[in-house]
Amino acid sequence: MSAGVGVNLEDLWIKFGDFVAVREANVNINGGDFFSFLGPSGCGKTTILRAVSGFLEPSQGNVLIGGNNMKGIGPNKRPTALIFQNLALFPLMKVWENITFSMEIKGASAKERRKRADELLDMIALTGQGDKLPAELSGGQKQRVAIARALCAEPDVLLLDEPLSALDLKLRQHMRSELREIQKRVGITFIYITHDQGEALTMSDNIAVMRAGVIDQIGDGKTIYNDPMTPFAASFVGENNVFRGRVKQVSGNEVMVTTNRSGDLMARVANGTEGRLKEGDEAMLFIRPEAFSLAPVGTQGDHFVTAQVTKEEFEGNTFNIFMEGDGGKEIKVALPNLGQSFESHQGEAMTLEYQVRNAVALPAGVLATE
Amino acid sequence: MPQFLKEYFNRNGIGLGSVMLGLVLFWTVGLIIMPQLSMLDFSFRPNLPPPEIGGPKDLYTLENYKYLIFGPEGGSQDYNAVDLRVFYRTLIAAVLVTIFNLMLCYPIAYYLAQTKGNHIRVLALMLIIPYWINEILRAFALRIIFGETGILNNVLVGMGVFDTPFDFIRNDIALYAGLGYAYILLMIFPIYNVIESLDRNQIEAARDMGASWPRIHWRVVIPYAKPGISSGCTMVFMLSAGALAAPQILGGPSSLWFTQLIYQQFNDNSDWPQGAAYAVVLLVTCILLVLALMRLFKVNMGDIGK
Numbered sequence: 001m002s003a004g005v006g007v008n009l010e011d012l013w014i015k016f017g018d019f020v021a022v023r024e025a026n027v028n029i030n031g032g033d034f035f036s037f038l039g040p041s042g043c044g045k046t047t048i049l050r051a052v053s054g055f056l057e058p059s060q061g062n063v064l065i066g067g068n069n070m071k072g073i074g075p076n077k078r079p080t081a082l083i084f085q086n087l088a089l090f091p092l093m094k095v096w097e098n099i100t101f102s103m104e105i106k107g108a109s110a111k112e113r114r115k116r117a118d119e120l121l122d123m124i125a126l127t128g129q130g131d132k133l134p135a136e137l138s139g140g141q142k143q144r145v146a147i148a149r150a151l152c153a154e155p156d157v158l159l160l161d162e163p164l165s166a167l168d169l170k171l172r173q174h175m176r177s178e179l180r181e182i183q184k185r186v187g188i189t190f191i192y193i194t195h196d197q198g199e200a201l202t203m204s205d206n207i208a209v210m211r212a213g214v215i216d217q218i219g220d221g222k223t224i225y226n227d228p229m230t231p232f233a234a235s236f237v238g239e240n241n242v243f244r245g246r247v248k249q250v251s252g253n254e255v256m257v258t259t260n261r262s263g264d265l266m267a268r269v270a271n272g273t274e275g276r277l278k279e280g281d282e283a284m285l286f287i288r289p290e291a292f293s294l295a296p297v298g299t300q301g302d303h304f305v306t307a308q309v310t311k312e313e314f315e316g317n318t319f320n321i322f323m324e325g326d327g328g329k330e331i332k333v334a335l336p337n338l339g340q341s342f343e344s345h346q347g348e349a350m351t352l353e354y355q356v357r358n359a360v361a362l363p364a365g366v367l368a369t370e
Numbered sequence: 371m372p373q374f375l376k377e378y379f380n381r382n383g384i385g386l387g388s389v390m391l392g393l394v395l396f397w398t399v400g401l402i403i404m405p406q407l408s409m410l411d412f413s414f415r416p417n418l419p420p421p422e423i424g425g426p427k428d429l430y431t432l433e434n435y436k437y438l439i440f441g442p443e444g445g446s447q448d449y450n451a452v453d454l455r456v457f458y459r460t461l462i463a464a465v466l467v468t469i470f471n472l473m474l475c476y477p478i479a480y481y482l483a484q485t486k487g488n489h490i491r492v493l494a495l496m497l498i499i500p501y502w503i504n505e506i507l508r509a510f511a512l513r514i515i516f517g518e519t520g521i522l523n524n525v526l527v528g529m530g531v532f533d534t535p536f537d538f539i540r541n542d543i544a545l546y547a548g549l550g551y552a553y554i555l556l557m558i559f560p561i562y563n564v565i566e567s568l569d570r571n572q573i574e575a576a577r578d579m580g581a582s583w584p585r586i587h588w589r590v591v592i593p594y595a596k597p598g599i600s601s602g603c604t605m606v607f608m609l610s611a612g613a614l615a616a617p618q619i620l621g622g623p624s625s626l627w628f629t630q631l632i633y634q635q636f637n638d639n640s641d642w643p644q645g646a647a648y649a650v651v652l653l654v655t656c657i658l659l660v661l662a663l664m665r666l667f668k669v670n671m672g673d674i675g676k
């Protein structure tokens with residue numbers, strides 16, 4: 001297994017006329033990493049991918065692959081291979097010709113190409129299907145052919161532009177683990193673009209969360225989920241409940257926030273944001289639905305929230321309770337289904353308890369819109 | 371009533387369905403098939419004065435076809451060298467015009483189809499507007515441009531490319547240019563239509579895998595555009611081979627187009643059967659040539675309609 005080739009974005013700006021698609025991106029991607037850019041559509045993540053693959057020249061800054069500056073080097077000369085959102089298989093070429101197109105360009109003989117195609121077809125579990133046309137394959141099979149076609153070029157970096165978005169849920173989940181598996185086997189750097197936080201969390205070594213052209217946070221999945229550094233990262237990655245308010249008191253790594261609806265609540269400061277909140281600052285407090293448990297109704301305290309139940313639903317693995325929250329948004333509580341009985345409390349007040357370490361306070365900012 | 375007709379009438383209703391079907395039948399049978407059949411019938415009859423038509427002498431004969439190959443009976447030559455030469459020269463010239471047209475139009479069609487923006491609409495308009503002008507006027511305009519004292523010669527002589535004006539007309543360059551120009555749209559639009567539906571990602575995917583532009587065109591764009599290319603080529607070839615105005619106006623004194631021979635037989639010689647035979651030979655040869663080329667390039671008849 002090779003160590004893999006790293007990719008660096010240095011002070012990268014990409015502008016289309018007056019519109020800034022990517023603003024001052026600084027990213028170091030380690031060789032052999034599965035790295036995801038996660039963000040809503042239009043946040044500039046595909047633009048970054050196009051700059052790495054060479055279809056787009058950055059307005060400012062550099063793209064380095066394996067330490068080499070890629071300025072002025074066209075997409076056909078870069079050690080990258082791109083898997084398109086719609087796969088872009090060549091419909092008139094047979095599967096084996098599709099897979100070995102990069103070898104054909106280098107002038108490999110048909111015999112060599114056949115041999116390599118057969119190896120790759122074995123790898124993607126499509127043995128003997130080389131003579132079919134892409135249209136004769138199912139969605140998941142086409143997906144795998146696109147991966148094989150990209151890998152056949154022996155790129156140092158594989159770029160994937162939401163390649164799973166066209167698949168149905170079951171297949172998507174299956175392909176997630178398969179992609180991760182392939183990445184481990186070939187050992188090259190994968191750069192993955194997605195708006196699906198589940199995909200990013202399950203597959204990636206590291207994730208960059210993007211919003212409106214800006215990279216909000218870079219870190220591994222756990223860090224981003226547990227220690228979001230911006231309200232956007234907190235609300236975009238996984239579900240989160242937000243409580244707005246003003247900082248009442250800061251003591252070490254704990255903050256007391258006077259919230260608009262639920263009184264004074266305690267939270268911890270996320271790693272990496274120490275010292276950013278001062279007394280009197282506007283703050284947002286984030287507590288995940290699964291971090292709540294039920295407490296006796298009316299219990300008072302700095303880690304208890306009492307509110308009216310508006311809706312209840314049974315999801316199978318969890319029992320979800322929705323309560324009247326801040327700014328018209330509901331508070332969502334997900335109680336794990338461990339076989340206990342759930343009584344309906346529709347319309348009644350309920351009290352929730354949480355551990356202070358599970359609540360994160362951040363300076364107020366932009367939330368993700370769903 | 372067969373199933374497809376039933377469905378057709380269910381979809382369109384009896385009234386509208388009958389009108390549409392009637393018009394299509396009138397168009398194909400009344401305006402195309404019947405006249406062609408009567409032309410075919412003519413071609414197998416002797417050229418008789420009107421009173422004798424339908425008389426005892428009006429028998430089917432191969433005389434008119436023989437004439438094209440062997441010339442007049444008792445003539446000085448074994449073969450009708452003059453007419454046959456015109457015939458194959460016309461076909462070769464039509465093929466050349468088609469190839470020239472394809473080479474010119476493919477890049478234009480590709481550019482139009484793959485580029486976005488308002489200037490594309492302006493470009494398309496600039497291509498279309500000249501065709502509002504009548505074909506004969508356009509041919510004369512080219513004659514003026516290519517003439518001995520025309521703009522082109524003035525510029526070339528002025529730049530010192532030639533010492534004396536070059537005779538574009540005698541050298542058939544004006545004719546080829548005129549024929550090429552006359553059918554440019556028929557080549558551009560079918561190709562444009564197909565390429566427009568080509569997923570841009572396929573071009574980028576090929577590029578990403580290291581393909582050069584010529585290879586991208588050779589392996590990705592052209593195979594995809596093949597139906598459009600064959601449709602355009604068929605039309606340009608058929609129409610060039612059957613053109614009359616451009617050869618009449620732009621052709622050099624020595625260059626006869628086969629259609630001009632047909633025209634002479636009908637009008638100057640008043641020999642309709644002979645003219646019909648020539649026309650049938652031209653039509654059948656062109657169709658066979660197109661079918662053979664389609665077979666060679668593995669194009670299905672169904673693809674052409676795409």
